[in-house]
Amino acid sequence: MLAYKQEWLDNKVLHEEAEEAYKQQCISKEEKERIFQAYPVPFYTPNIYIRIGLFLLTVIIVLFSLGLLGLMFIQLVKESWQGLIIFFGLLTYGALEFMIHETKHHRSGVDDALLWTSISLFLSGCMMALPQDTPYLVYCLVIFMTTVYAALRFADTLMSIAAVIALLGCLFYACINMGTAGRIAAPLLLMIASYGIYAWARKWDWKTTWRHYKHCGSIIEITTLLTGYLSVNYLVVREASNEFFDLNLEPGQSIPAAWLFWIFTILIPLAYIAAGIWKKNVILLRTGLVLIAGIVLTIKQYHHMAPIELEMTLGGLVMIGIAYVLIRYLKTPKHDFTSQEIDNTHLLEKVQGESLVVSESFTPTPAPAPGFNFGGGTGGGGGAQGGW
Amino acid sequence: MHPHTFERLHAEGLISESSVEKVKAVSANKLFSLHWELKTVLYLGVLLLSTGLGILVYKNIDTIGHQVILLFIAAVSAGCFYYCNKRKQPFSFSKVPAPDALSDYLLVLGCLTFVSFIAYIQFQYAIFGNHLRLAGFIPLVVLFFCAYYFDHLGVLSLAITNLAAWMGIVVTPLRILRENDFNSETLIFTGITLGVLLIAAGELSRYRNIKAHFRFTYMNIGAHVLFISLLAGMFHFEHQFYLFIMALTGTALYFYKQALKDHSFYFMLILTLYSYIGLSYLVIRLLMLAEDIDLGAVYLILFYFIGSGVGLILFLINLNKKIKQNAGI
Numbered sequence: 001m002l003a004y005k006q007e008w009l010d011n012k013v014l015h016e017e018a019e020e021a022y023k024q025q026c027i028s029k030e031e032k033e034r035i036f037q038a039y040p041v042p043f044y045t046p047n048i049y050i051r052i053g054l055f056l057l058t059v060i061i062v063l064f065s066l067g068l069l070g071l072m073f074i075q076l077v078k079e080s081w082q083g084l085i086i087f088f089g090l091l092t093y094g095a096l097e098f099m100i101h102e103t104k105h106h107r108s109g110v111d112d113a114l115l116w117t118s119i120s121l122f123l124s125g126c127m128m129a130l131p132q133d134t135p136y137l138v139y140c141l142v143i144f145m146t147t148v149y150a151a152l153r154f155a156d157t158l159m160s161i162a163a164v165i166a167l168l169g170c171l172f173y174a175c176i177n178m179g180t181a182g183r184i185a186a187p188l189l190l191m192i193a194s195y196g197i198y199a200w201a202r203k204w205d206w207k208t209t210w211r212h213y214k215h216c217g218s219i220i221e222i223t224t225l226l227t228g229y230l231s232v233n234y235l236v237v238r239e240a241s242n243e244f245f246d247l248n249l250e251p252g253q254s255i256p257a258a259w260l261f262w263i264f265t266i267l268i269p270l271a272y273i274a275a276g277i278w279k280k281n282v283i284l285l286r287t288g289l290v291l292i293a294g295i296v297l298t299i300k301q302y303h304h305m306a307p308i309e310l311e312m313t314l315g316g317l318v319m320i321g322i323a324y325v326l327i328r329y330l331k332t333p334k335h336d337f338t339s340q341e342i343d344n345t346h347l348l349e350k351v352q353g354e355s356l357v358v359s360e361s362f363t364p365t366p367a368p369a370p371g372f373n374f375g376g377g378t379g380g381g382g383g384a385q386g387g388w
Numbered sequence: 389m390h391p392h393t394f395e396r397l398h399a400e401g402l403i404s405e406s407s408v409e410k411v412k413a414v415s416a417n418k419l420f421s422l423h424w425e426l427k428t429v430l431y432l433g434v435l436l437l438s439t440g441l442g443i444l445v446y447k448n449i450d451t452i453g454h455q456v457i458l459l460f461i462a463a464v465s466a467g468c469f470y471y472c473n474k475r476k477q478p479f480s481f482s483k484v485p486a487p488d489a490l491s492d493y494l495l496v497l498g499c500l501t502f503v504s505f506i507a508y509i510q511f512q513y514a515i516f517g518n519h520l521r522l523a524g525f526i527p528l529v530v531l532f533f534c535a536y537y538f539d540h541l542g543v544l545s546l547a548i549t550n551l552a553a554w555m556g557i558v559v560t561p562l563r564i565l566r567e568n569d570f571n572s573e574t575l576i577f578t579g580i581t582l583g584v585l586l587i588a589a590g591e592l593s594r595y596r597n598i599k600a601h602f603r604f605t606y607m608n609i610g611a612h613v614l615f616i617s618l619l620a621g622m623f624h625f626e627h628q629f630y631l632f633i634m635a636l637t638g639t640a641l642y643f644y645k646q647a648l649k650d651h652s653f654y655f656m657l658i659l660t661l662y663s664y665i666g667l668s669y670l671v672i673r674l675l676m677l678a679e680d681i682d683l684g685a686v687y688l689i690l691f692y693f694i695g696s697g698v699g700l701i702l703f704l705i706n707l708n709k710k711i712k713q714n715a716g717i
């Protein structure tokens with residue numbers, strides 16, 4: 001089923017483990033080298049930056065080839081130009097299989113680009129070939145089947161995400177078609193389905209038979225945790241009901257059973273964080289932390305608490321306070337938690353990402369031009385960012 | 389790390405008994421690190437607090453009075469600097485680790501509030517009179533001094549972006565193309581000057597061994613600014629564009645040599661992509677000159693992009709091999 005050779009994938013995992021053991025000073029350099037030699041990985045997997053370059057160039061080649069092909073055959077195919085796009089998608093897919101099989105590319109940028117372009121070309125060709133009045137359910141089904149195939153064949157994370165979302169899309173459009181009862185139940189059903197998939201992904205055997213799909217499993221967990229929250233988030237439910245069911249809500253008006261969605265909106269992220277800490281699960285914890293932003297945004301949308309600057313100042317103070325206390329408290333590990341970094345060759349650190357982030361968010365505005373004024377804090381690049 | 393994997397490796401005679409024991413010991417008391425989570429929360433907190441304070445001050449200028457606000461900003465800034473100075477390790481020209489995450493961020497906060505302080509004081513009291521350049525120059529000096537004195541890469545980036553702003557360019561990653569008008573000739577030449585200056589600073593850092601780890605930040609921003617300015621010059625100057633092509637080729641060659649020497653994949657990538665943009669522009673321009681724009685030219689352009697794409701892929705694959713081999717030595 002997998003396009004990549006399984007034995008080499010296994011060896012690659014072994015290399016990673018050996019590398020980690022070497023970094024933690026458990027095994028010596030000679031031992032690491034010996035493991036590398038005994039378990040070779042003949043895949044072509046370049047450095048991440050080269051991968052980005054190869055990805056971009058492959059996309060360029062595919063797009064211009066499509067242009068060339070279109071130019072040559074457009075007179076011939078005329079009306080059935082969608083067929084040409086599907087054909088070209090299949091051609092790209094052939095190139096992908098060839099690259100993996102013959103040149104042993106694995107996560108090299110070339111195979112990523114070929115996979116993503118071939119699937120999107122194929123799918124957009126199909127979408128455009130379908131008649132105008134096709135129900136959305138059919139679109140979602142086509143996307144689901146194609147991406148599931150691609151995810152199984154190439155163990156690709158993006159395809160896994162697309163497959164999960166397409167599946168939930170099927171459910172959503174099926175609900176909508178079932179009349180009022182279906183519409184009312186849609187958010188709850190979507191939430192249950194999301195957590196159902198999440199539970200499946202947690203319990204699935206990613207260790208033996210499906211070991212090469214482990215990262216797909218993690219990404220499915222993240223996706224379903226997010227969709228589970230979003231499908232019952234008050235903001236999403238209210239605006240989506242307005243959009244899809246023509247409720248024509250005025251500002252200030254609310255949806256039926258709003259209290260239930262408010263409870264979900266606020267409790268779910270907190271539950272994620274609590275469960276993440278309780279079970280020492282990074283995915284739950286980080287998703288929960290990100291979704292705190294969801295709570296804040298949703299509340300701010302409908303309730304005016306205090307002027308924004310006061311909220312920001314207080315929020316900032318609280319966050320600095322919490323982080324400060326926890327960093328101090330966990331400096332010496334407690335209950336198996338630590339605030340220290342365990343693996344200090346983090347990718348982000350290598351590219352000095354942090355300094356980029358700092359310069360991006362606290363950005364100065366150029367040239368104190370004549371007539372310079374302290375306009376809303378943008379001048380001089382001080383405390384406030386542009387736009388305020 | 390799974391202990392049983394290493395037990396298997398031991399059974400195959402690849403690693404020693406003691407190594408297996410070490411793996412077992414490490415994986416038995418595996419700690420759960422909250423490092424990145426806490427750092428992110430701290431960073432967002434600093435961001436929110438400084439932004440919130442900025443707006444708060446701006447909105448309430450009339451009611452609380454300028455002196456009070458100035459005093460408050462100065463107090464925050466001074467407090468931050470005091471804390472960082474107390475916690476910092478002795479100065480050295482080589483890399484000095486940050487004492488803790490908090491002072492890392494407080495230093496950024498201190499620098500930001502200091503910049504606000506100077507801007508405010510100039511706006512309100514015009515202490516530098518009409519010498520606006522001077523008003524911008526003082527925070528610049530302070531920022532560079534702090535970057536070196538406290539050994540902080542974030543503050544260095546801040547100093548560089550302020551330097552660029554002082555010269556009239558926005559250089560932050562997301563805004564460099566959006567907010568600069570690269571049709572202005574002054575801007576193009578300023579960009580080239582700034583790029584060369586930053587690259588020189590980066591080279592000096594390593595050559596004289598003054599905070600050699602600052603080199604990447606200088607070189608990185610310098611390279612992007614220089615390449616973009618040269619490309620802009622090439623697009624803008626109809627008649628002298630060959631001069632810019634020569635400069636572009638020279639710059640690319642220079643970075644190629646450096647990247648090979650430092651085994652830097654990152655610089656390889658950016659020099660390849662920028663040169664590719666330059667080359668493609670040249671090819672399209674020449675094709676447009678040679679023929680009137682008919683189907684033939686369009687075909688040639690399509691063929692050029694497909695062919696050059698394949699060529700560049702082979703080039704990058706080859707480079708990857710080359711750098712990897714050298715890295716092994």
